[in-house]
Amino acid sequence: MARATRTRAARGLLVVAGVAVVLAAVVQGTRAAGVAVPTALLSFAAAAVVAAGLQALLPRFLPDPASRAGATRYAALAEAARRGQSGSLDQALPGLARVVAEATGASRAVVWLAVGARLMTAAVHPPAIGAEEESVPDLAALLARPDTDSAVPVLDGTVLRAVLAIRKPSAVTAADRQVMQDVAGGAALVLRVAALNAELAERVQRAAALAAELHASRHRLASARDSERRRLVAELAYATGDRLEELRAEVAAARAALEDDGAGPDAARTGLTRARERLDELLERFRAVARGVYPAVLRDQGPAAALDEVVADLPRPVRTSGGTAERLPWELESGIYYVAATAVRALAGRAADTALLVELEHAAGRIALRVEDPAPPVAAAHLVELLADDADRLAALGGGIELEVPAAGGLVLRAWLPDRVEPVVVETAGTEVAVR
CATH class of the missing domain: 1.10.287 (Helix Hairpins)
Known part of the structure; x- marks a missing residue:
């Protein structure tokens, strides 16, 4: 003025x-x-x-400066309209940034697009070779940037779709702001379409990532199912192998005694008594296998109570603490339980003076297991082999296992799972147990 x-x-x-x-x-x-x-x-x-x-x-x-500003304003509007009518958004957005920069005399003009809750750079003038795409959390964060002297939002009703921002070496005048508002209004449709396209592209990318994660999860679940089948077969073979042969031998001896007139019924009775003992041992072993495959206490009271039942029969003292804040889905409780049960049986299967420490914790959206042994009876590599199937199961559920061997000796086993079963896109480095 x-x-x-x-x-x-x-x-x-x-x-x-x-x-x-x-x-x-x-x-x-x-x-x-x-x-x-x-x-x-x-x-x-x-x-x-x-x-x-x-x-x-x-x-x-x-x-007259007023007439010159008016000419610049209308020229900018005409150029913005021409850019908006171009068939490609890749050409329209850089053109809009250039129009804003030239009309306001700015050293830098940026077109930001709203993608979800964030703002992403779509065009910059003058363009910087090799510059990476920038993003800010919201409009307030954009206004707080030192390279933003003025910004004009583009709204779709009450929804933010885009922002025009400039960096100017001199003061930003009212005429500059008016030009930016006019350009934003004239190119509002183009900017809204560009913002919606960017948001759609991000959702498509996320859907692809979820599909890939779903495919990988199914593969891991199949692997975990196969490993569990192999473990069950091994348990049954161990339970029935020698004991079943001994039972057959005792039954065969009792039958031979009955057929032998010289042996008499006493010998047959003795053979049947021994066969009954072998049968009771076999049934007890089957019960133990069934409790390991489907522990009733785990279903009724949770992993902490089921783990207490496991450690009660072990020769080594085990101190347990913690538990879950609430009952969790069966897949999660059984997953963390099987890891703990496998580790405890391997580490406390022999008598020892030092106690094994086992802690369950449920906090920060996940359930965590910590097993600390100051004098482990087995090597870390052997424990990793024993936990391979359990690591596959936890990885399929979005968790993991880590085994640490401190320099002072002993070992610390950590395992964790999320406390909810839901699809999450995560970066996984594999299902192997990490030893450090």
Whole structure:
């Protein structure tokens, strides 16, 4: 506004000076020539000619800033409309950034698109070679950036779709803000379409990541199912192998005693008694296998109570602590239980003076197991082999296992699972137990 006032004042002074010079020249000329034309008439005629000429010539040398700003504004709007009518958003968005930069005299102009809850850079002028895409959490974070002097949001109703931002070496004027608002309004449709396309692309990418994770989870579940089948077969073979052969031998001996007239019924009775003992041992072993495969206490009371039942029959002292804050889905409780049961049986299967420490913790959205042994009876590598199937199961559920061997000796086993069963896109490094 002050600049326009100064320009108009300079024009007026130039007109007055020009008229004065012409009047003086006319008066002197008429006196020297002895012309009888009235001086006043000649003076007014000369003043009119000079005023008309200056009014025609001065706008070329001293243009009105208001008219120049208006021309810049309308040129920017026309250029923005032309950019918006181009068939490609890849060409329209950089063009809009360039229009904003040139119309405001900014050193840097950026078109930000709203993708979900964040703002992502879509176009920058002047473009920086090799620059990576930037993002900010929200509009407030964008306004707080040191390279943002002014920003104009583009709304779709009450939803933020895009933002035009500039960095200017000089002060941002009201005319600059008006130009940015006009460009944002004229290109609002293009910016909304670009923002929706970017959001759609992100959702498609996330859907692809979820599909890949679902496929990987199914593969891990299949592997865990196969490993569990192999473990069950091994348990049954161990339970029935020698004991079943002994039972068959005792039954065969009792039958032979009955068929042998010299042996008599006493020998047959003794053979059947031993066979009954072998059968009771076999049944007890089957019960133990069944409790390991489907522990009733785990189903009824949770992993902490089921683990207490396991450690009650072990020869080594085991101190347990903690538990779950609430009952969790069966897949999670059984997953953490089987890891604990396998580790405890391997580490506390022999008598020892030092106690084995086992802790369950449910916090921060996950259930965690910690087993600490100051004097492990088995090597860490062997324990890793024993836990391979359990590691597959935990990985399929979104958890993991880590085995640490401190320099001072002993070992610390950590296992964890999320406390909810839901699809989550995570980066996994595999299902192997990490030893460090």
